[in-house]
Each structure stands twice: as structure tokens, then as C-alpha cells.
Amino acid sequence: xxxxxxxxxxxxxxxxxxxxxxxxxxxxxxxxxxxxxxxxxxxxxxxxxxxxxxxxxxxxxxxxxxxxxxxxxxxxxxxxxxxxxxxxxxxxxxxxxxxxxxxxxxxxxxxxxxxxxxxxxxxxxxxxxxxxxxxxxxxxxxxxxxxxxxxxxxxxxxxxxxxxxxxxxxxxxxxxxxxxxxxxxxxxxxxxxxxxxxxxxxxxxxxxxxxxxxxxxxxxxxxxxxxxxxxxxxxxxxxxxxxxxxxxxxxxxxxxxxxxx
Ligand code: NDP
Ligand code: 8X3
Numbered sequence: 001x002x003x004x005x006x007x008x009x010x011x012x013x014x015x016x017x018x019x020x021x022x023x024x025x026x027x028x029x030x031x032x033x034x035x036x037x038x039x040x041x042x043x044x045x046x047x048x049x050x051x052x053x054x055x056x057x058x059x060x061x062x063x064x065x066x067x068x069x070x071x072x073x074x075x076x077x078x079x080x081x082x083x084x085x086x087x088x089x090x091x092x093x094x095x096x097x098x099x100x101x102x103x104x105x106x107x108x109x110x111x112x113x114x115x116x117x118x119x120x121x122x123x124x125x126x127x128x129x130x131x132x133x134x135x136x137x138x139x140x141x142x143x144x145x146x147x148x149x150x151x152x153x154x155x156x157x158x159x160x161x162x163x164x165x166x167x168x169x170x171x172x173x174x175x176x177x178x179x180x181x182x183x184x185x186x187x188x189x190x191x192x193x194x195x196x197x198x199x200x201x202x203x204x205x206x207x208x209x210x211x212x213x214x215x216x217x218x219x220x221x222x223x224x225x226x227x228x229x230x231x232x233x234x235x236x237x238x239x240x241x242x243x244x245x246x247x248x249x250x251x252x253x254x255x256x257x258x259x260x261x
Contacts, residue, residue: 010034010085012065012123013092015042017193018142021222022089032057034082038064065092065119075126087229088127090120091142095157095199109156116160135179138229141168145188148241151250181236183228188243189215212255213246
């Protein structure tokens, strides 16, 4: 790397939504970024944009985080400089389906468990030893309000996010003595993402869940992530539970119209 003083951040799931907005804010601030996801073209487009606009280094890693072999191969393709990650944003994740437990699809459950829990673990297992060796680093997990309270039909998605919450707490117990910070952000509903489109299999009508109120935007969450990871070294923000003003919790949302435009 040309500038050894620049920090390196890895953002998983940077092809859209919260991950893309977060990678963009890091790039804007001069961090070297490793952006990951399955959609190669989207990663390449983002890389070109960052290179055009900011004086930073960018690496794209295209892999399916559910596949441990692919994940390891992607990691091993990085040279040793790039494997020194200062900040890991464990963001890749999804909800799939919105059915009561007796009607849920097993494939949807597998995909959520494999991505949101196992994928997060695979990448953390690869990145964290380097942080321990250097006695520094920051890992931020993107959890959800659904990792703090359940809602009807949210069952398995919520379970995966409760698992993320447990992992954030456990990782902090294991890593704090090595000088590594572990944080989490837990947003309620967030627009400018593909979250609802993915959850409802591209059904635009069902995915229109943000039209009658102001949820958070992906950039709102990205700004909070940047705030968390730019505190002084002795400060670790453990979790930020955040929702749009019109959302009181997972169930109570003022859907009387978008009041903040
Ligand atoms: P998006 O669908 O816009 O982004 C999801 C990202 O995850 C994409 O970049 C996608 O990349 C990546 N991803 C999904 N599956 C895989 C996989 N198998 N392998 C690698 N990458 C994968 O949704 P959001 O931005 O909303 O979601 C980001 C995170 O935020 C998730 O963990 C989600 O649970 C969480 N969250 C979302 C909220 C919301 O309301 N939107 C609220 C609270 C939390 P690609 O498809 O290219 O692989
Ligand atoms: C996304 C928030 O309420 O749609 O994690 O599950 S919610």
C-alpha cells in the first residue's frame, strides 16, 4: 500500500444499502476500503467511483459469505498488507420471507442462518487473529432492532439477529483484553436498501413498506457507524439502537404519512 498511515476498513455486503453507504462514507474520509458482496459488477462500479473521487486504495472481493471455502479463498487472495484490517464492518445479511413459523420455508431459514450468523462468523474468524496479533482493531456488527425484540412473522430473521447480539457481546468478552473494540448498531426500518425487495422476493407491492412514514435511510445508519468507529481509543460504544422518529418499536409505527420531507 502506498500510504501505510491510511487505515483499512473491510465492509461486507457493500453492493447496496447500508454497506454501500458505509463504504462510501469511509472512502470519502480517506480510508482504504475492501468491499465485498456476490455481485461483481456492482463492486466494480463502486470501486471505479471511489477511485475517481477519492485518493484511496480499493479492493473488491466477490464471494458468497455462506460458503466457507469461497470466503477463505477471497481472504487468501489478499496480500499481507491488506490483511491488516483496522476496522471490520460485519454488514452482509438479509431477511427472507415473512411467514408464521408453521408456514416458513426451510430454504429461507437456511439462507438467513447461513448468511447472518455463519457468514459473519467465517469472516470474523479470518480477520480477528490479525487484530489480536497487532493488539488493535474494531469490529462492528450490523444487528437490528429485530435482534432486541421480536415481531409477528419475523421469527427466524429475529433469531439470527438475536444471535448477532449474542456474538457481539461474546466477541467483546474474548477480544477486549487484546485491545480490540467490538460494537454493534441496531437499526429499525431502513430505506434506500434492497432489504424489503429481497425479503419479499422482488414483489414490489409487498416490498412497499416505507411509503407512508419516514424510516431511517442507509446514510443515517452509515453516519452512526462512522461515529462509533471514530471515537477516542478508550471509548467503545457497545450498541446503538436507533429508529426513525415515526417508529416507536418493531410493531408500533406512525404510518399517517411521511412527515419529515
Ligand atoms: P441490502 O439488501 O441493501 O444489502 C445487503 C448486502 O448484503 C448486499 O450488499 C448483499 O450483497 C450482501 N449479501 C447478502 N447475502 C450475501 C451473501 N450470501 N454473501 C455475500 N454478501 C451477501 O440490505 P441492507 O443494507 O438493509 O442490509 C444490510 C444489513 O443491515 C443486514 O445485515 C440487515 O439485516 C441489516 N439491517 C437492515 C435493516 C433495514 O431495514 N434495511 C434494519 C436493520 C438491520 P450481494 O447481494 O451482492 O451479495
Ligand atoms: C430490519 C428491521 O424491523 O424490518 O432488520 O426487521 S425490521
